[in-house]
Amino acid sequence: MSLPRIAVDAMGGDEGVRVMIDGAAEARRRHDRFKFLLVGDETRIKKALDDHPNMRGASEILHCDDVIGGDELPSRAIRRAKTTSMGLAVNAVKQGDAGAAVSAGNTGALMAMSKLALRTMPGIDRPALAAVMPTLEEHDVIMLDLGANTEADARNLVQFAIMGAAYSRILTGFDRPRVRLLNIGTEEIKGTEALRDAAAQLQEATGLEMRFDGFVESDKINRGEVDVVVTDGFSGNIALKAIEGTARFVTDLLRSAFTSSLRSKIGFLVSRPATELLKHHLDPNNHNGAVFLGLNGVVVKSHGSANAAGVANAVAVAARLLENELTQRITADMEELQKAVAAASADAGEEAGASA
Structure with missing residues (x-):
């Protein structure tokens, strides 16, 4: 079964493009249904892909050479959401060009961009x-x-x-x-x-x-x-x-x-x-x-120092959440909570009326 493709911020993380592409390729070897939108410097991505023929037909490259720094403030990073690899990976989820985004970059910036682009789910x-x-x-x-x-x-x-x-x-x-x-x-x-x-x-x-x-x-x-x-x-x-x-x-x-x-x-x-x-x-x-969790889309944060196996695991997490419809499950549970709250309020009102 094919899955919506996963947008990978190839420029994030301590090790850069090479380890992100190696990790994506390892994930694809484990599960050949994975497809990718690789966001970052096209020249460097293509060079990294030379070692992974299994990725050729499963990947599209979105060129971008602007990167969010590891110590960059989220408030500043947000202003460059439309020009950076991290921002474009998240935006691909918003636009429906990818089902999930994976980045090993700045955590605060990734959260800020994701929340701004995808917004929180109803009830969250x-x-x-x-x-x-x-x-x-x-x-x-x-x-x-x-x-x-x-x-x-x-x-x-x-x-x-x-x-x-x-x-x-x-x-x-x-x-x-x-x-x-x-x-x-x-x-x-x-x-x-x-x-x-x-x-x-x-x-x-x-x-x-x-x-x-x-x-x-x-x-x-x-x-x-x-x-x-x-x-x-x-x-x-x-x-x-x-x-x-x-x-x-x-x-x-x-x-x-x-x-x-x-x-x-x-x-x-x-x-x-x-x-x-x-x-x-x-x-x-x-x-x-x-x-x-709680966004209208799946965003996974890989550890900045992760090796290829670690990146592959992060990609697998994103795919698993897509496959098992995480956002739909949360929506259903929130609806159940609202019913419980409404029932509790009704019972409290009845008790108050009886006491009066």
Whole structure:
């Protein structure tokens, strides 16, 4: 089955054109139904394509040699949305020339351009950045928001939960993924008023395709006990960086320990299969591809330092969301939430009338 083509910002990321084209080509080798709109410097893209004959009939090039810098302010980047590779890739989704956009460029600029061009879906106040992280179980956990919104009220958190659950159903295949709000404790009295209000609303909305399990603390995020972790972008970004830093710390600590003496080196050789498995599990390239949820279109953010395999995974995420109609699922869930809110309001009105 052919899919709508995916617009790839070939100029974004730390490694530039070569790794983006290598990644797209690897994704096409895995799934030959992928087709691409490659946005960037035509000369450099064509040179990179010389190594990938499988891309020739599946790609179109949209020339652009203007690039958004990694440290460029979103407010400034927006002004160049019509002349940069990132902006043109996102605009291709808006115009219907592509089904999704993938970029490894400046995250803030990509969010700002995507929100301006695609707008938020009906019923969604703010888009959220969602990413996949490994757990001790076979399935991964989705966490959002990871930086798109530094603050979030109860209404935002409920919407994030709905969007995250829709993504999780696609990722895991679970009919009712387990959703929890990130908090400083699991007791109902813990946390901010926004967290407690969001929890109350999610508990009342029993018709949603999710299982709300209350609160979760940060040390349980990767245990495999939850499928979707919901929080504001400030707390989410801190938690994500702490988890990534801990993973690097453990990896570096093991490397240092295994090279400290001859006995340690022998021990490394014996335990190498286990350490290689750990390295694979913690490699961010194997979980690459954060998604801007809540927009009228699919936009995937690849890590700036991703290698070809990581870019291929980001492309695969975009394709999977297109194939499984993510935006339609979120729309249906939001309609269900509105029904629950209306029913709750009606019941409250009846109780007030009876009391009077």
